[in-house]
Amino acid sequence: MPLIPLDDLDDPRLISYRHLKATNETRYLPRFVVEGEKLVDQLRESRYPMESALLSDRHADRIGPKIPEKVPAFVVDHQKISTLVGFNFHQGAMAVGVRLPQIDPASIVNPSATSLNLVVCPVVQNPENLGTIVRTADVFGVDAVLVGPTCPDPLSRRVLRVSMGTALALPVIVLDDLADRLVDWQRTFGLQLAATVTDPDAEPLSSFARPDRLAMVMGSEAHGLAPEWIARCDRRVTIPMRAGAESLNVAVAAGIxxxxxSRPGG
Structure with a gap:
């Protein structure tokens, strides 16, 4: 489809791109928005359909040919895009993706999986932290990130931006019954849960021997893991810190x- 120049910001075809800073919560919407050329490329290669693209007139000639043939690509004056989206935008491109049903966790946690590596975030609250955890999990070969229902939408603009689009590829699965699922997988699948804690009496990370089927459970930014979550876990693991040090940011801790x-013997 040829590029479609638009001058009127009230054009109804641009509705999904309006005031994005004020409408970042996309959890209950059928569509989501990615920003930046790299994420537009990743959306194109992902399982999610691309509904439309928005291109700055400064970058349309370069990015336009990469937009799928049947996807409308709207070209807007570079200065006007910031007015449209509600923040200072210099990324050159955006696109709207169509939300699909999330991946069934049974396709990942199943008896045929001899090795399994999960990250579990029951109550992470900050989209940047979730995005960083997802990006890090992808780097180190995690099979899926499981999150509780109060965590940020994995397809929100901020999570996608900070994860550099890896949330489009790595399964990030929201489970309302997260705790019950994990307990069931402990019993039926032999999944071991490891609680990440700051307790100096817990097992030091450096001596932790990873089982074949493991879920690392990360705490919240403010309070760490709730006692009931620690009680559900088979093991407690800690990153040794100097006496009196503040706890690590959850995304930093996940990276460590x-x-x-990921190291041999780890």
Missing amino acids: VLYQL
């Missing part, structure tokens, strides 16, 4: 844990 587990 996943790096250590």
Whole structure:
């Protein structure tokens, strides 16, 4: 489809791109928005259909040919795009994706999987933290990230931006019954749950031997893991810190844990 120049910001075809800063919550919407050329490329290669693209007139000639043939690509004056989206935008391109049913966790957690590596985030609240955890999990070969129902929408613009689009490829599965599912998988699948804690009496990360089927459970930004979550876990693991040090940011902690587990013998 040829590029479609638009001058009127009230054109109804641009509705999905309006005031994005004020409408970042996309959890209950059938569509989501990605920003930046790299994420537009990743959306094109993902399982999610691309509904439309929005291109700055400064970059349309370069990016336009990469937009799928049947997807309308709207070209808007570079200065006007910031007015349209509600923030200072310099990324050159955006696109709207169509939300699909999330991946069935049974396709990942099943008896045929001899090895399994999961990250579990029951109550992470910050989209940037979730995006960083997803990006890090992808780097270190995690099979899926499981999150509780109050966590940020994995397809929100901020999570997608910080994850550099890896949330479009790595399964990030929201489960209302997360705790019950994990307990069931412990019993029927032999999944081991490891709680990440700050307790110095817990097992040091450096000596933690990873089982074949493992879920690392990460705490919230403010309070860490709730006692009931720690009680559900088979093991408690800690990153040793100097006495009196503040706890690590959850995304930083996840990076350290996943790096250590990716090492030979980890």
